[in-house]
Amino acid sequence: MTNLAEQELIDVGDMDVVAFNDFAAEQGWSDGLPLYLPTEQAVLRMVETVRGDNRPFAPISPRQVLPTLHGLAANAVMAGCRPEYFPAVTAALRAVLDPDYNLHGTLATTHPCAPMLMVNGPARKNLGINCGSNCFGQGWRANAAIGRALALILLNVGGAKPGEMDRATQGSPAKYSYCFGENEEESPWEPYHVRRGFAASDSVVTAMSAEPPHNINDHGSTSGEGLLTTISNTVGQPGANTIYGRGPLFVVLGPEHAQTLHRDGFTIETMQEEIWRRSRVHVSKVSKENQESYAGFNRPREGDWYPLTPSPADIHIAVAGGAGKHSAFIASFGGTKASAVRIAP
């Protein structure tokens, strides 16, 4: 019997999309949603879009194998990507292969983390990535397909099979797809990628191993001070993985909240400082057993407080979404970093 895993090209005969989806499920290639057929032509069209980018990829965990462009493109096709999305998919893969991202740990953990992707720069408009209303939700092919392509790559090339190498206790819907763009046009501050040292004209994918977005509702506060109180107290919760894993988190401000904070004089740095200080978890909210456990992890509290990130700079602030008085915070796995990679032109 032929081992399909060793064949880059597979002759499947005369197979329609329904039969292919049954076949893909049998092979373990499916995330449960319908897949496009990774035909020879479709994959080659995808690969052509990254021909100028010859940088090698690091081995992908947990299988520790080297991907081929055709194998990656097959996943992008199956996810529903248009060919022009593929450079963003390969940039996202490079971001999660950054050793500081800790791909193996983030895939094998019982925590429900998924690779959150935020896109900055011209690619948002060129690819049609939603940065505005319902940016974390459904309805936009680029958001859905780019995030899904990375998830399928990690499943099929990386080998992070649910219940096997992906040991998530509950997982989350973010594991299907998790991609949005920063609403740079409605942000009162410099775009996120520019603050990280990229040119405004660069297109950049930032990846963080993250929980799904948690809503921060505040319709009542009309001051930046009031908003920061709500934001910080929503972020600061004792069930966070980062209380002992220590890692970054994102605060994604809705444009209306961002405008209020900016009007009241808050900068990115002052918001980071304030959220870091105010989101620390008071010892009274942490069980005795956990206090002992965290001390054993060499994560002693600071006075009566447990900080959720190593430093204020680990609180990443971006602006996304549309009209309304909502923001979001996105908690990370903990032992990870937000890794940013430029999309090859």
Added chain:
Amino acid sequence: MRIYNPGFALAAAGGEKIDLKPVDWKSDAIALFSNSKPNARELLDGLKAKLSGLRTVTNIDYVAKNSASQPAPSDLIEKVAANYRGALLAIAD
């Protein structure tokens, strides 16, 4: 019709299997390796207690990663490989 295999990949260099030397679990020095998750130490304590009925335990040591969420540093793995004939890993959670 031909399709590209979405699971296709190449073996990374350095992934060759090596022959392991046999371990004499009744006498060789062994490491009790914790993944630094809650209760890993308790699991290893139980294991050490059980082993004490079968062998001397003066050459059994505890080793732990410095982070539950990050991989063991390579120098720690090399140190274990250099100093012990076997290691028992507690994957607690």
